[in-house]
Amino acid sequence: MSEISTELRAALERASSGASTVAVTAAVERLSARYRTVAAADSPILSSRADVLAYAVYRMPATYAAVRLALLHGLDAGLGAVESLVDLGGGTGASVWAAADVLPGLAQATVLEQVAEAHRLGRDLAGDTLPRADWRTWRLGEPVPAGDLVTVSYVLSELSPSQQQRVVDDATGAAQRAVLVVEPGTPDGHRRVLTARAALIDADWQVIAPCPHALGCPLAVDDWCHFAARVNRSALHRKVKGGELSHEDEKFSYVLAVRPGEAPSPGGAARVVRHPVKRKGLVELQLCRPDGSAGREVVSKRQGPAYKAARDVAWGDAWPPDPS
Ligand SMILES: C[S@@+](CC[C@H](N)C(=O)[O-])C[C@H]1O[C@@H](n2cnc3c(N)ncnc32)[C@H](O)[C@@H]1O
The missing domain is CATH 3.40.50.150 (Vaccinia Virus protein VP39)
Structure with missing residues (x-):
């Protein structure tokens, strides 16, 4: 708290x-x-x-x-x-x-x-x-x-x-x-x-x-x-x-x-719009994407750093997370 x-x-x-x-x-x-x-x-x-x-x-x-x-x-x-x-x-x-x-x-x-x-x-x-x-x-x-x-x-x-x-x-x-x-x-x-x-x-x-x-x-x-x-x-x-x-x-x-010009141009990240579902070796994300679509993305252990990031991402966060 x-x-x-x-x-x-x-x-x-x-x-x-x-x-x-x-x-x-x-x-x-x-x-x-x-x-x-x-x-x-x-x-x-x-x-x-x-x-x-x-x-x-x-x-x-x-x-x-x-x-x-x-x-x-x-x-x-x-x-x-x-x-x-x-x-x-x-x-x-x-x-x-x-x-x-x-x-x-x-x-x-x-x-x-x-x-x-x-x-x-x-x-x-x-x-x-x-x-x-x-x-x-x-x-x-x-x-x-x-x-x-x-x-x-x-x-x-x-x-x-x-x-x-x-x-x-x-x-x-x-x-x-x-x-x-x-x-x-x-x-x-x-x-x-x-x-x-x-x-x-x-x-x-x-x-x-x-x-x-x-x-x-x-x-x-x-x-x-x-x-x-x-x-x-x-x-x-x-x-x-x-x-x-x-x-x-x-x-x-x-x-x-x-107001226009008050924020940098959008960085192209999607938004996680549900609780990520974590299973053994997989994380399933529901995303709202910059191209106007919404849908599911599955990140698997084979994707190395992306999988590690997906394990930490929370409902409401940007995806992929800003590396900074
Ligand atoms: C549900 S409360 C939310 C209070 C606060 N914004 C919050 O998030 O906890 C709605 C508030 O809007 C105020 N409100 C509703 N209509 C209003 C109006 N016409 N003029 C001024 N305040 C108004 C109410 O008096 C009340 O305090």
Whole structure:
């Protein structure tokens, strides 16, 4: 676990120490049911202090882990230096925690969010760990300040199609370098990401991850592109969500694009789009390739260094890996 995720976990434990487990569990159940019903929200889904705390306890470690992994993929694919972040619909600030963990040059973050209670908790959680975060009450449609990177994480499903388009347009208008959109790793989450991806490509932005090309998505018809980030579950999380496992895998879909010229030309690597299957002397990879196709590649022991690399490659990595 990274130092930042340990800090986040400790901050969540502190914030929830005085709260009634029964109240938090009831709020978790209500929110889980609401988020399963994918439908635009007429009014904020997080409507009370208990909701915001419940959201932070049961979802923030997972959304943090998803954004963190997407940014790591982006760094491998040429995402340049990021000094400032603007997080749209930022909730309690999961993206800021993720960015602070993996973007060493990050000096300033602005979290724009409609629910003031989410700011309050986000600010408390951030404490001295994320000192340069600015929390602003904001509703979609209001001006968005500029930043190197603009994130839109787990927000689209709460918006109507025209609002989804608006938030992506606002993100591209405000981002000086890069836009990251993250959604749940479900077929409809992937569809929303594809619509955002099309808007980014139409605006001449360069998609650097996960897609190795700007062609049509080869997985769009009978499959969906998603990845998984492992999240350690705290005792508190297990208490409010039930279940015994000490971890869960957060499935997510995403697109990360940069302004033209912000990243080197694509290096021609494919993307591993499923868990590699390892058998004796063989590794089977499911790939999305730069030529716009998707399919299986089997790497055998006879291929020496390629086999060794295939044994180490993970779902979501580039293939072949950059030798550097
Ligand atoms: C599921 S939460 C995600 C929070 C955070 N981005 C994360 O990844 O953990 C969606 C957030 O979007 C915010 N949101 C939804 N519609 C909004 C709107 N019209 N204007 C501003 N924020 C909005 C909600 O208040 C909520 O905090």
